[in-house]
Amino acid sequence: xxxxxxDEVSGVDTTGHEWDGIRELNNPLPxxxxxxxxxxxAWALAYTVAYPAWPLVSSFTGGLLGYSSRVELKDAMxxxxxxxxxxxxxxxxxxxxxxxxxxxxxxxxxxxxAAAFKVNCVQCHGSxxxxxxxxxxxxxxxxxxxxxxxDIFTTIAHGIRYGADDTTRVSxxxxxxxMLEPAQVRQVASYVVSLSGGAHDAALAAEGAQVFADNCxxxxxxxxxxxxxxxxxxxxxxxxxxxxxxxxxxxxxxxPRHGVMPGWQERLGETTVKELAVFIHSLGGGE
Amino acid sequence: xxxxxxISSRAGEVERLDAEAVNSAKVRQPLYAxxxxxxxxxxxxxxxxxxxxxxxITLGIYYLTPWLRWDRGxxxxxxxxxVDMANRRFYFFFIEIWxxxxxAVAGLLVMAGVGLFLVTSAVGRAWCGYxxxxxxxxxxxxxxxxxxxxxxxxxxxxxxxxxxxxxLVLRITKHAIWLAIAVATGGAWIFYFADAPxxxxxxxxxxxxxxxxxTIAILTATTxxxxxxxxxxxxxxxxxxxxxxxxxxxxRSLTVTYNDWRGEPRSRHAKKQAAAGNAVGDCVDCNACVAxxxxxxxxxxxxxxxxxxxxxCIDACDAVMDKLDKxxxxxxxxxxxxxxxxxxxxxxxxxxxxxxxxxxxxxGKLSDRIRHFRWATLARPRTMLYFAAWSLVGVALLWGLxxxxxxxxxxxxxxxxxxxxxxxxxxxNGYTVKLLNKIPEPRTIIVTLQGLRGAEMSVIGIDQPADxxxxxxxxxxxARTLKVYVSQPAADVAGPVQSFNFVVEDKSSFETDTYTxxxxxxxx
Numbered sequence: 100x101x102x103x104x105x106d107e108v109s110g111v112d113t114t115g116h117e118w119d120g121i122r123e124l125n126n127p128l129p130x131x132x133x134x135x136x137x138x139x140x141a142w143a144l145a146y147t148v149a150y151p152a153w154p155l156v157s158s159f160t161g162g163l164l165g166y167s168s169r170v171e172l173k174d175a176m177x178x179x180x181x182x183x184x185x186x187x188x189x190x191x192x193x194x195x196x197x198x199x200x201x202x203x204x205x206x207x208x209x210x211x212x213a214a215a216f217k218v219n220c221v222q223c224h225g226s227x228x229x230x231x232x233x234x235x236x237x238x239x240x241x242x243x244x245x246x247x248x249x250d251i252f253t254t255i256a257h258g259i260r261y262g263a264d265d266t267t268r269v270s271x272x273x274x275x276x277x278m279l280e281p282a283q284v285r286q287v288a289s290y291v292v293s294l295s296g297g298a299h300d301a302a303l304a305a306e307g308a309q310v311f312a313d314n315c316x317x318x319x320x321x322x323x324x325x326x327x328x329x330x331x332x333x334x335x336x337x338x339x340x341x342x343x344x345x346x347x348x349x350x351x352x353x354x355p356r357h358g359v360m361p362g363w364q365e366r367l368g369e370t371t372v373k374e375l376a377v378f379i380h381s382l383g384g385g386e
Numbered sequence: 387x388x389x390x391x392x393i394s395s396r397a398g399e400v401e402r403l404d405a406e407a408v409n410s411a412k413v414r415q416p417l418y419a420x421x422x423x424x425x426x427x428x429x430x431x432x433x434x435x436x437x438x439x440x441x442x443i444t445l446g447i448y449y450l451t452p453w454l455r456w457d458r459g460x461x462x463x464x465x466x467x468x469v470d471m472a473n474r475r476f477y478f479f480f481i482e483i484w485x486x487x488x489x490a491v492a493g494l495l496v497m498a499g500v501g502l503f504l505v506t507s508a509v510g511r512a513w514c515g516y517x518x519x520x521x522x523x524x525x526x527x528x529x530x531x532x533x534x535x536x537x538x539x540x541x542x543x544x545x546x547x548x549x550x551x552x553x554l555v556l557r558i559t560k561h562a563i564w565l566a567i568a569v570a571t572g573g574a575w576i577f578y579f580a581d582a583p584x585x586x587x588x589x590x591x592x593x594x595x596x597x598x599x600x601t602i603a604i605l606t607a608t609t610x611x612x613x614x615x616x617x618x619x620x621x622x623x624x625x626x627x628x629x630x631x632x633x634x635x636x637x638r639s640l641t642v643t644y645n646d647w648r649g650e651p652r653s654r655h656a657k658k659q660a661a662a663g664n665a666v667g668d669c670v671d672c673n674a675c676v677a678x679x680x681x682x683x684x685x686x687x688x689x690x691x692x693x694x695x696x697x698x699c700i701d702a703c704d705a706v707m708d709k710l711d712k713x714x715x716x717x718x719x720x721x722x723x724x725x726x727x728x729x730x731x732x733x734x735x736x737x738x739x740x741x742x743x744x745x746x747x748x749x750g751k752l753s754d755r756i757r758h759f760r761w762a763t764l765a766r767p768r769t770m771l772y773f774a775a776w777s778l779v780g781v782a783l784l785w786g787l788x789x790x791x792x793x794x795x796x797x798x799x800x801x802x803x804x805x806x807x808x809x810x811x812x813x814x815n816g817y818t819v820k821l822l823n824k825i826p827e828p829r830t831i832i833v834t835l836q837g838l839r840g841a842e843m844s845v846i847g848i849d850q851p852a853d854x855x856x857x858x859x860x861x862x863x864x865a866r867t868l869k870v871y872v873s874q875p876a877a878d879v880a881g882p883v884q885s886f887n888f889v890v891e892d893k894s895s896f897e898t899d900t901y902t903x904x905x906x907x908x909x910x
Contacts, residue, residue: 202847227802238806238814336809337876381846383806383816383871 212378258362270330276353407684431701452577461862462826572605837886840878
């Protein structure tokens with residue numbers, strides 16, 4: 100093995116390996132290749148010194164440059180936050196109405212509100228804020244608690260029937276299934292459906308008018324127009340949170356459902372809630 | 387600079403130059419070969435003069451264009467040619483292009499391509515020989531080199547001499563000037579992308595954007611390397627065009643041709659050979675054509691990939707022919723068809739060796755049967771077809787640019803939710819309406835609903851009650867995006883999908899544009 104063997108044809112040294120008389124020439128590697136190879140080794144060594152590389156028992160070598168992808172993320176977030184700071188500060192100082200009146204701030208707050216909405220609100224209200232049965236559509240012009248910028252802000256800030264907030268909006272329609280005869284429930288339900296022009300039995304509805312006046316008008320008003328002070332919905336319009344058919348209305352009379360929305364001020368802060376209010380107001384139904 | 391090896395030639399005698407083609411077939415070419423240095427000799431003549439003119443025009447266009455002004459009013463830049471990346475606008479004299487009109491640039495590229503086909507099929511590689519930036523800049527760099535170091539022989543001697551003070555001074559001076567030209571080349575490029583006077587001040591004071599300096603640095607490096615150091619190697623090894631070109635040429639394309647039917651048999655001792663009774667061609671093998679060639683080739687080896695048809699060998703050879711009192715055009719622009727006809731004449735239809743007597747009269751003038759270039763050759767179906775295609779694209783482009791809208795409306799229908807039921811039962815759809823004001827003046831645009839019975843719209847940010855028509859102010863040369871809500875009373879809703887138009891109109895210029903949108907309602 101160790102004895103030197105020169106190939107006769109090419110005059111080149113061989114590696115000393117032989118297979119059935121075939122020998123491998125020991126040609127040198129191209130110089131550029133060898134240099135590149137050494138450069139990669141040097142690079143790898145320098146890299147392990149400069150950047151986090153070696154795992155230790157409970158930690159790792161940090162590297163001379165102090166680089167870390169978490170720090171990078173933190174810096175990027177701080178940068179983004181800083182670029183928003185000027186506008187966010189302006190939003191914080193103004194009322195929702197003032198923000199809406201200012202073109203630049205409205206554009207900023209609408210975008211910021213849309214982002215906050217996607218994270219916190221779409222779970223119930225849907226990604227297009229169109230809601231679903233039991234969860235209000237925020238695009239339309241029907242507002243249980245008012246559609247003015249300040250009303251929307253208050254609703255988002257303190258929530259509805261939210262136990263953790265003393266100033267939350269509360270309304271509780273009694274379960275009339277326990278107070279009225281089943282026949283009376285059907286009568287009053289027919290009457291309510293008739294108010295918005297739905298399909299109904301005219302005779303039943305006529306009898307239901309008296310039941311409505313005795314039991315419901317106190318909150319929903321004599322004409323069934325609702326009362327925003329109490330969160331009592333308008334029963335004469337085309338928008339129904341829990342459905343507009345006779346059965347759905349009757350069910351709501353017997354055992355009303357009471358949706359709950361958390362108050363967001365504590366979790367998101369006042370500025371974000373303002374931005375959300377601006378966004379909701381811009382969806383087309385704001386008053 | 388003193389020319390060292392130049393032996394002044396006696397009248398009627400031609401100096402023979404020691405020149406060898408870099409791609410000579412006499413030497414076996416290895417797959418990888420180190421560059422052979424080329425020292426092109428200065429020539430004078432009509433093609434050289436034409437090349438000076440082309441160089442002046444092309445360099446002039448390149449360096450001066452950004453400094454031309456063009457008044458577009460107070461709301462647009464006054465630079466005649468400007469690629470405004472930041473605002474996504476391209477200005478070219480009276481034309482302003484928005485990103486969505488970039489097809490016009492594609493059209494220009496098609497025209498450039500077909501134009502190249504046209505020129506190549508008619509007059510061969512005229513692009514390579516006269517107008518290609520590589521050729522023009524190499525020519526410029528050679529002028530500098532010749533000015534500093536002298537002509538061919540002086541340069542060869544300098545190159546072979548060991549480094550001393552003189553050589554060092556000459557070399558440093560040359561490279562310094564080259565670098566200065568390269569910096570100016572890179573520097574001129576950036577002026578196409580910003581207001582030239584402002585940018586120049588910024589660049590000089592060091593306050594320009596980093597990208598400006600990076601661009602200058604990159605273009606300086608490429609200009610210096612390609613124009614000064616690599617020269618002909620760029621054409622021979624890097625450029626794909628010489629390879630493509632072969633497909634563009636046919637037997638009636640003009641190419642720089644060595645007319646061996648009158649040049650052969652070449653002889654350095656013509657009189658002696660003639661006295662001995664041997665046939666003697668017009669070529670005296672003086673190598674003037676090889677010495678003049680910036681590509682370092684010998685045109686007498688025939689058509690070859692390296693030849694950029696700069697025609698400097700024609701000038702060099704014509705000067706020699708004049709001196710020998712022989713007709714010009716031993717090397718000339720000729721078509722392959724003419725060359726073949728003349729060759730057939732000289733070889734008696736290919737049956738014999740080249741016999742100069744067959745193409746020359748007794749007085750030494752060329753025979754009347756020799757075919758020469760006629761301009762009519764340029765007009766043939768192939769070139770006409772290229773010209774027709776080129777013109778067609780040009781006319782279409784011009785028509786497209788002149789007839790395009792300067793006021794446009796684009797509409798995006800909200801998809802989530804597709805519609806909203808309002809408390810009175812009416813249906814509302816949301817739209818993002820984009821108004822494009824493509825002129826550099828502010829305008830008031832009237833946006834109107836057309837169709838959709840009973841519907842009205844309201845615009846977010848415009849404090850005005852719902853209506854069928856809105857007046858909207860749009861900034862000069864800008865697009866304005868509006869959030870528009872269109873509501874239709876329940877009684878008027880005619881089906882789940884109705885189509886209607888957003889019509890925009892500028893009352894002062896009578897320009898209008900229409901977008902057909904759809905209005906969606908719940909299934910009944």
